[in-house]
Amino acid sequence: MSLNLFKHIATEVTKYDRFFEQRRNAAGELGHSTYQKVTAALRMLAYGIPADLIDDHLAMGESTSILCVKRFVVAIVNVFGSTYLRAPNAQDTARLLEINANRGFPGMLGSINCMHWSWKNCPAAWHGQFKCYKKDATIVLEAVADQETWIWHAFFGMPGSCNDINVLQRSPLMTRLAMREGPLVEFEANGHKYNYGYFLADGIYPRWQTFVKPIIQPRVPRRLLEVSRYGQQPCKEDRIDRTKPGAEDDGDAGPGQEMSGSRRPRIPLPPMPLRPRTSMDPPRNIPGPNN
Numbered sequence: 001m002s003l004n005l006f007k008h009i010a011t012e013v014t015k016y017d018r019f020f021e022q023r024r025n026a027a028g029e030l031g032h033s034t035y036q037k038v039t040a041a042l043r044m045l046a047y048g049i050p051a052d053l054i055d056d057h058l059a060m061g062e063s064t065s066i067l068c069v070k071r072f073v074v075a076i077v078n079v080f081g082s083t084y085l086r087a088p089n090a091q092d093t094a095r096l097l098e099i100n101a102n103r104g105f106p107g108m109l110g111s112i113n114c115m116h117w118s119w120k121n122c123p124a125a126w127h128g129q130f131k132c133y134k135k136d137a138t139i140v141l142e143a144v145a146d147q148e149t150w151i152w153h154a155f156f157g158m159p160g161s162c163n164d165i166n167v168l169q170r171s172p173l174m175t176r177l178a179m180r181e182g183p184l185v186e187f188e189a190n191g192h193k194y195n196y197g198y199f200l201a202d203g204i205y206p207r208w209q210t211f212v213k214p215i216i217q218p219r220v221p222r223r224l225l226e227v228s229r230y231g232q233q234p235c236k237e238d239r240i241d242r243t244k245p246g247a248e249d250d251g252d253a254g255p256g257q258e259m260s261g262s263r264r265p266r267i268p269l270p271p272m273p274l275r276p277r278t279s280m281d282p283p284r285n286i287p288g289p290n291n
Helices: 003-016 034-047 051-058 062-084 090-102 124-130 164-168 172-178 222-237 241-247
Strands: 108-118 138-145 151-159 187-189 192-194 198-200
Touching: 003 034, 003 062, 034 051, 034 062, 051 062, 090 108, 108 151, 108 164, 138 164, 151 164, 151 172
Parallel strands: 108 198
Antiparallel strands: 108 138, 138 151, 187 192
């Protein structure tokens, strides 16, 4: 994370919650600074370290570290949630369609996939329900991401014993698409016009019109075979798979629902400015939420 981005986050969460201000205690001594509190929260969220380890780096007690994380998460969701934790609007949809069309996939909205999030502190009585193929207790996260790894849909909380199809059957995204509340998309391919978008998915997903899966045994000329082999699969992997290493870290997460309020799980993203970037944006040093 860049220094400018860190300072911007610290400033915004301090405006939202005075807890992050440096204040004096009853004895008149200064408490922890804003940067100490924000750093403690970010280290615990980014690396999954225990709260008592913060004392070695920032001279902060365990209870204070836990409180910093809780207040920080609530502040981030309420300050930046309207920008990043939302479905794509008309402008975002147009940007997604333009980027994917330039890569040879007109009408594509993103890549959908499920990943298992390890739940280290799962209660022993629940291990059977949340046990997956990894032989550990996990919680499933369904996500849709674009080329810049902007995750605009996340459904978190299904037990680890479920596979992608089980999660899909309860996905709020599929419910909205079935009720025709999804993004408005119009594109043309092979001389046919379509009024719905699609997602790149793995082979386990059903053969629905909203999913496009890799061609296993294509019967096309050599040139089209190369496009299918070296175009579709990398196009899918450069979205979801780049978010997996951080999203599968051990944590104290518990079962939830679609991300809402303070129970939203953390979904680590690569360093990025405070809005989805595009390849057409000029480089900037100081990001802002309205830039």
